[in-house]
Amino acid sequence: MAAKMMAVKDVTPGSVLADSVLSIKGKVLLGKNIILTPRHISLLEAWDVQSVFIQGDEEESPAEPAETAVPAEESGEYVQFSQKYDSIVANTDQTFTIIRKRRIIPVVHLKKTAGDIRSSIVANSFKIMNYLLANDCRLADFISRHSVSVAYFAGIIARQMKWKEEDVEGVALAGLLHDVGNLTAADVHDFRAQANIAEAARLLRTTTGLSSEVILGIIQHRESVNSTGRVAGEHGSKIHPYAKVIAVADYFHNMAYKDTCANPFPVLDLLAAKMFSSLDPDVCQLFISRVRDSLLNNKVLLSDGQEAELIFFNPNKYSLPVVKTADNRIVDLSRCNDLKIQQLASPKIERGADK
Numbered sequence: 001m002a003a004k005m006m007a008v009k010d011v012t013p014g015s016v017l018a019d020s021v022l023s024i025k026g027k028v029l030l031g032k033n034i035i036l037t038p039r040h041i042s043l044l045e046a047w048d049v050q051s052v053f054i055q056g057d058e059e060e061s062p063a064e065p066a067e068t069a070v071p072a073e074e075s076g077e078y079v080q081f082s083q084k085y086d087s088i089v090a091n092t093d094q095t096f097t098i099i100r101k102r103r104i105i106p107v108v109h110l111k112k113t114a115g116d117i118r119s120s121i122v123a124n125s126f127k128i129m130n131y132l133l134a135n136d137c138r139l140a141d142f143i144s145r146h147s148v149s150v151a152y153f154a155g156i157i158a159r160q161m162k163w164k165e166e167d168v169e170g171v172a173l174a175g176l177l178h179d180v181g182n183l184t185a186a187d188v189h190d191f192r193a194q195a196n197i198a199e200a201a202r203l204l205r206t207t208t209g210l211s212s213e214v215i216l217g218i219i220q221h222r223e224s225v226n227s228t229g230r231v232a233g234e235h236g237s238k239i240h241p242y243a244k245v246i247a248v249a250d251y252f253h254n255m256a257y258k259d260t261c262a263n264p265f266p267v268l269d270l271l272a273a274k275m276f277s278s279l280d281p282d283v284c285q286l287f288i289s290r291v292r293d294s295l296l297n298n299k300v301l302l303s304d305g306q307e308a309e310l311i312f313f314n315p316n317k318y319s320l321p322v323v324k325t326a327d328n329r330i331v332d333l334s335r336c337n338d339l340k341i342q343q344l345a346s347p348k349i350e351r352g353a354d355k
Contacts, residue, residue, distance in 0.1 A: 217242030
């Protein structure tokens, strides 16, 4: 099949990539033969890709349009949010490249990103963000994706706790930078807490424009409320509220999205256990409730391959809720020894949901 180069601005949904799209560092952004959706096109624009090779149609009929249409749940506010989120991840990845290469923190740029995160949290419901995370398509390297997700979760927690908008933005900024020490560490594979925080402290000493709250959020997020933290051993009231919030957001995303699919359900049980030891109980309880409320009535894939709808959480076993299968059977997973949730499917989006 013949291929032709097209400007990204002229590409239409349903077009098929004739060749992979690469970043300036040679990283594959989108693979060959992908059927482009509106989301893919917005990503290409966010990555500042000017042109791509598109398959011609001289020799065969157009590719099967399985992914060309935007599903109903992805219309309107979801599309707007997903485009904003994807742009933030791409921009954060570029900013982190600057930190790696030049060992400076572009504070002004990151403050703008934190402001964009706060604005999109205000304008969108948590269900939309959760849907997007369930369909994370690996837009950038792990630290970039993880940092943006932690910033979003931290901002959502802060807003749920009725913090001032400036603090919602502040904790989002600290969330973006919570792993900054890993960007310039001598051994990029050294993810020990002490090495991460020591390198972060070195960078922060030469950085101006960050508030003491943001700095404490970054430095203290590895501490534990029961003083078992692996850094300075701070505990309780000595740990800044930003750090307590980021600790929960960081733990949740690390555990729920560490594999190729999203499965937050067992992590809710882990959070429930940790809120009596290393994590702040008030933050944990609020976050568990918010995630649980967002997941109700959404689709999950069970370990036997069935798709089901989540209809009720068992209070003492979040990972084994009650579900309704496609053939309308009600199944209590806590009573099934051989059946569990394999992963989260795309959450349902309700218009007019509370912010």
